[in-house]
Amino acid sequence: MHRFCAYEVPVDTGFFTPHHLQPAAICRLAFNGAGRWLSRHVISHRRLVVEHRTGFVYWSVQVVTGDRVGFFDADRLGVTVTGRVRGGGTQVECDVDVSGPLRPAGRPTRLRAVCVPLLLDGGPALSGAPARLGPEVLSAFLAEEIEERPHRSPLPALRAAIAARGAVLARGRAPFVIHRHQCEVADQWFWPEAVSLAGGAREELVRAHAERVAPLRLAMQAPVGRLDLLFNRPFFLFDEGAVLSTAYEWEGRLAFVHELVGTGAAGDEPRPRALAVEQFTCD
């Protein structure tokens, strides 16, 4: 049986929109939960960095929203976390369920995140390069928590399907600069910021076009049903970028594809540093 962590978190109003949990709040809860699982069953994140010169970067994340839960529904959220390694120690995956007061057969909001271990170079900037987990860390996982098959991000195929068969509703561009409050300890953006930046860009698109393009209003009337993220390269403190967003009507859903690109004097970087796809459906 996979080892897990199950615990409760007191709610605050910042976890919620008027409709459901904030996607960025889910990501922050999940990141904290993954650290808790790792600390309880394998090694603390701090010791991993200090003693094993190993850090993580998030690479692929999926959030599937469950039954609606709001601030007034419960005093606490339930969080359940499991973890495993994949791809011969080249990936660490965690599944995090976040739930309110579940009715029988109720669906929690589920987040799956896949991180890539980095071997840190020992310098104060915490710079590193992708590497397998070392044998000492790997040995702390149970046999059933080690899966040889690597995770494959569903996002590239999803994005291609939306672009091929979806009808474009609107396009937008939202510039941004990364500031320290959006970063983690190494002045590198904290990955849930991608969710906030994409969400902000989506709302700008709605603000600019929803009077003319009525289907866009669903994005303000309903929670995100599914969110997929893929990270290619981080943003750092004071990096300038833009979210290039396209809204589609696709298979009865409203879908937003966001490319987070670096910008500068030479123009937009050709390869997005991160991608986000948000999907909304009518209940």
Next chain:
Amino acid sequence: MIVRVSGALLRFTDYQRAINVDAPTVEAALASLASEYQPLRKVLFDRNGRVRATQRIFLNGEPLEPDQLASSAGDADCVELLLAISGG
């Protein structure tokens, strides 16, 4: 030459983003920079004095391999220091 610093390296240069350095080569410019900004020394160089493999160094937009750091550079040249990725 101008050395441009960004992102996670800024705190090691007291948030100076474009620094004028008088040096004949890229390698000498990095050494000079590390003298001027002591905290940067441990970021740029390992304990053997070699430039860390995780640092990306560009000369006028072109990436330099470790064996190209002796490339000469003049007043009009621009060296850029980038950190590829940090682990937190």
